Amino acid sequence: MVFDKKKVVYQIYPKSYKDTTGNGVGDLRGIISKLPYLEELGVDVIWLNPFYPSPQRDNGYDISDYTAVNPLFGSMADFEDLVQKGKAHGIDIMLDMVLNHCSTDHEWFQKALAGDRYYQDFFILRDQPTNWASKFGGNAWAPFGDTGKYYLHLFDVTQADLNWRNPHVRKELFKVVNFWRDKGVTCFRFDVINLIGKDEVLKDNDQFDGKPEYTDRPIAHDYLKMLNQATFG
DSSP states (O other): OOOTTTTTTTEEOOGGGGSSSSSSSSSSHHHHHHHHHHHHTTOOOOEOOOOOOOTTTTTTOOOTTTTTTOOTTTOOOHHHHHHHHHHHHOOOOEEEEOSSSEESSSSHHHHHHHTTTHTTTTTTSSSSSOSSSSSTTSSSSSOOTTSSOEEESOOOTTEEOOOOTTTHHHHHHHHHHHHHHHHOEEEEEEETTOOOOOSOOOOOOOTSHHHHHSSSSSHHHHHHHHHHHHHOO
16 A cells, blocks of 8 residues: 555554443454544544554563454454455554564464574574663563573563564564455554664673664665565555
């Protein structure tokens, strides 16, 4: 989708939007019920904050399964219904997608912890951590099980940064985007996507934040071109 800058985008945090089950948590059916109202407002695109399975350590931005719906918010059938009914009201769906890191509950991380070397290369592991601080406070590195190695987490300790230098990681993440495109999603908002281009050599930083080694690096633009070519491009 070539995004029209004149389109009206309406952000919805599903958990607090509209509850249809009485459990105190908003859900996808609640969003569906409000589509006529959103059309009346002149909304062209609904931007959904993460509704994927997650331990909710970071309000859903710690994703444990990229291609499923958290039962807290409904089912995949509910999501598919939202897409179709949205189109009937002239409303597209934009997904919040977090491809810089995943939850340590994710199957990839759990397989890596269990010793699978293929999946260990999905993450940024080092024998010696740098002096970087996490954006959420504390050290940006945590022990990787009992291996003697450390994994990078620029955010919460349960959000392990993914190794975009690994082509297998890129392939899996591109598959995620195409999975949702096949469901009828036309737009994406990629959370902290400017952090995916970590330098190959990571070193201590005088500011203790490591930003020069991972923020807005030129290689991130190359990765985005690959993403574009493999998915919505």
